[in-house]
Structure formats: structure tokens, C-alpha cells
Amino acid sequence: MKPHQSNRTPPSEYAALVALAAAVVVAVVMGVMTVRALITPAQEVSLPPGVRLIATNTLTAVSASVTPTAISTPSPSPSDPVEAAQAQTAEGEAVRAVMSSVVQVRANESLGTGFLVRQEDGRSFFVTNEHVVQGAEAVSVVAPDGTMHDAWVTAADPTLDLALLVVEGVSGMSPVRWGDVGDLRAGDPLYVIGFALGDELLGDPTVTRGVLSGRRMYGQVDYIQTDAAMNPGNSGGPVVSGSGEVVGVATWIIRELGGLPIEGINFAIPADVALAFIDRSV
Numbered sequence: 417m418k419p420h421q422s423n424r425t426p427p428s429e430y431a432a433l434v435a436l437a438a439a440v441v442v443a444v445v446m447g448v449m450t451v452r453a454l455i456t457p458a459q460e461v462s463l464p465p466g467v468r469l470i471a472t473n474t475l476t477a478v479s480a481s482v483t484p485t486a487i488s489t490p491s492p493s494p495s496d497p498v499e500a501a502q503a504q505t506a507e508g509e510a511v512r513a514v515m516s517s518v519v520q521v522r523a524n525e526s527l528g529t530g531f532l533v534r535q536e537d538g539r540s541f542f543v544t545n546e547h548v549v550q551g552a553e554a555v556s557v558v559a560p561d562g563t564m565h566d567a568w569v570t571a572a573d574p575t576l577d578l579a580l581l582v583v584e585g586v587s588g589m590s591p592v593r594w595g596d597v598g599d600l601r602a603g604d605p606l607y608v609i610g611f612a613l614g615d616e617l618l619g620d621p622t623v624t625r626g627v628l629s630g631r632r633m634y635g636q637v638d639y640i641q642t643d644a645a646m647n648p649g650n651s652g653g654p655v656v657s658g659s660g661e662v663v664g665v666a667t668w669i670i671r672e673l674g675g676l677p678i679e680g681i682n683f684a685i686p687a688d689v690a691l692a693f694i695d696r697s698v
Contacts, residue, residue, distance in 0.1 A: 457694065510660025511607045511623060515627070516560055517592045518621050520611045521567070521652060523552035529610035529653035530557060531662070532582060532591045533694055540586040541698060543690060544652030545667055546572045546579040557583055560620075571697030576637065577667050578654075578690060580697045590652060594687050595661025597628070597640055604628045608644045608666050608682075610653025621653070626680070637689060640664045643680035655684040663687045 417692070514531075520530040521544045526546030532573035534541040542557060549555050555567045565583045572579040600606075608624045626644025640655060645668050664684030671678055 423636040450636050505638060507658040507660075510658065511609070512616075513653060513660055514592055514656050514662065515609055515621055515623070517589055518609055518653065519557040519559055520621075521548050521557055522550040522557065522564075523555045526550075526552065526613065527649055528651040529649065529666070531609075531652075531654045532586075532589050533580075533690075534591055534698060536698070538584060540583045540589065541570075542567070542583060542695070543581050543694065544581060545664060545665070546574050546577045548651050549579050549581070550574070555581060557581065557586075559586055559589065561588060567577065571693070573693060575635070576685060576689060576693060578665065578685060578693045580694060592662045593660065595657050595659065595663045596688065597631075597657075597663040597686050600628050600657060600663065602628055602630060605658045606640075606642045606644050606663070607656045607658075608642070608646055608653060608664060608684075609656060610646075610650035612647040612649045622628060626682075629681075632683065634683075639667075639688060640684040642682050642684065642685055644682065645680075646682040665690050 424547065444553075517532045519530050519532070519542060521530045521542070526548050527546055530542040530544035532540055533543050535595055549569050555564075555569060556564050557567050558564050565586055567581040567583045570582045571581050604627060606628050608626070609621050612622050612624075624645040626642045629637050629641040629643055634642050640663065642655065644655070646669050650666045653666045654662040655666055657663050664686050666682070666684050668683050670681045670683075
């Protein structure tokens with residue numbers, strides 16, 4: 417009598433088939449997820465090549481065509497661990513000092529950030545983005561002590577995306593110290609201070625850290641490019657060097673280009689452009 421031959425697949429072959437089937441399923445699912453991740457947001461949001469940062473969580477198209485500007489190599493960092501720690505502590509203290517000059521800007525449904533740049537004859541002047549206050553019938557600022565003050569737009573330049581607000585009755589605040597981004601090198605640290613997401617995140621302004629990525633010419637402005645995170649609500653906030661000097665004003669970001677998501681490409685108006693605007697306006 418011949419030995420009985422089973423029609424069942426041997427355990428080892430069965431396990432191999434199961435593993436192969438699982439791998440196929442995973443590959444298909446991941447492929448679908450990848451396609452959806454790349455396509456669905458574009459279909460639902462219809463993002464243009466470039467986007468401008470808007471305090472009201474809306475997006476306005478801008479050209480993503482920018483021209484790079486030459487920039488020097490990074491500054492050397494301290495090699496001694498103690499010196500490096502001391503430098504980092506001093507850097508943090510310098511940046512935190514700027515926060516006492518930052519206010520939240522409220523304009524109708526728009527929420528952004530501003531900072532104190534000058535005080536004269538009992539009046540305080542704050543810089544913010546023009547798109548934050550554009551078309552607003554009423555503008556106010558919330559000071560670091562929580563008090564709200566009426567503000568008036570004394571000057572606005574939509575091309576530069578800068579606006580100057582004047583406020584009376586603000587006390588306990590000091591104007592920021594300005595710096596020159598030309599003194600910085602690619603890779604030097606930069607900080608963005610502002611009220612990210614407006615009222616969604618309550619409390620003091622938040623701080624994000626990145627580096628000076630480069631300079632990019634768009635129109636007539638030689639913008640600062642940084643990977644320090646900017647989000648709706650950061651509009652008009654100061655971009656600060658490691659020494660606590662304001663070197664720029666946060667203004668716009670690129671989120672999508674040619675159907676691909678973009679991260680870490682954020683722009684600020686350089687300090688010299690902002691200062692020239694202020695001097696013309698006061």
C-alpha cells in the first residue's frame with residue numbers, strides 16, 4: 417500500500433505564502449496612502465505654487481519665483497562645551513528679552529503679531545504686516561500685561577507688506593533693538609516670535625528656532641529665508657538673531673510647489689527695509 421499523500425501545503429511553505437501575501441497587501445496600502453497623501457490635499461485645497469502667510473488662516477497666492485543672493489559661510493561655534501553652554505544660555509536670555517516688546521494684533525477677523533519699534537510723545541509705534549490689517553475697520557493690540565488698546569494704522573505699504581500702528585497709553589514696554597542681517601552668515605541661528613495660530617494657542621507668544629538659510633530676491637525686496645517655523649498668527653512678528661537683535665519681520669511662507677509639499681522655506685522682510693519704512697512713516 418502506498419503511503420497516504422496529503423494535499424495540504426507544508427507548514428514552511430504556508431508561512432512563506434502568508435508572508436508574501438502580507439507584504440503585497442502592505443505594499444498596496446502604502447502605495448494608496450502615498451498617492452492620497454500627495455494628491456488629496458492638492459485636490460481639496462487647490463494650493464497654488466506659492467502661498468502667503470495670513471493671520472486669519474487663509475492663503476493668498478504669491479509668485480514662488482525667487483532669485484538667490486550670495487551669502488557667506490557659517491560662523492564657527494565654540495568648541496569648548498562650557499563655552500557652548502554659556503553661549504546658548506546668553507542667546508536664550510537675549511531672545512526672551514524681545515518677547516516683552518511683542519503684542520498680538522487684532523483686526524476684524526484677522527489675528528497677527530506686532531512689535532514695538534518707537535516711542536514718541538506718549539505714543540507707541542508698532543510694526544506688523546499690511547495683510548494683517550488690510551481693510552480692517554477697527555484695529556487693537558494686546559500688550560504683554562494682557563491689556564487691550566485701540567490702534568490706528570498710520571502707514572501701510574502692500575508691496576512691502578508692512579504697516580505701522582500707533583497706540584496711546586501703553587506702558588512698561590521698550591522698543592526692540594535692531595540688527596543687520598548682513599552681519600549674519602548662512603547657518604547662524606534665527607528665532608521667530610509671535611502668536612502662532614492666534615487665539616487657538618492661548619498665553620504668551622511662542623518662539624521657534626531655525627537658521628539663516630539664505631537671501632532670496634522677490635520683486636524689489638531681498639528677503640531673508642529661514643527654516644524657523646512660521647504659522648498663521650506669526651504674521652508681522654520679529655525675526656531675531658542670537659544676540660537678541662531684530663533682523664527681520666515674518667511675512668510669508670511656501671507650503672506647496674508643483675504639487676509637492678514644501679517645508680522649512682519661510683521668509684522675512686529684512687530690518688533695513690523695515691527701518692526705512694518706519695522712518696518714512698513717523
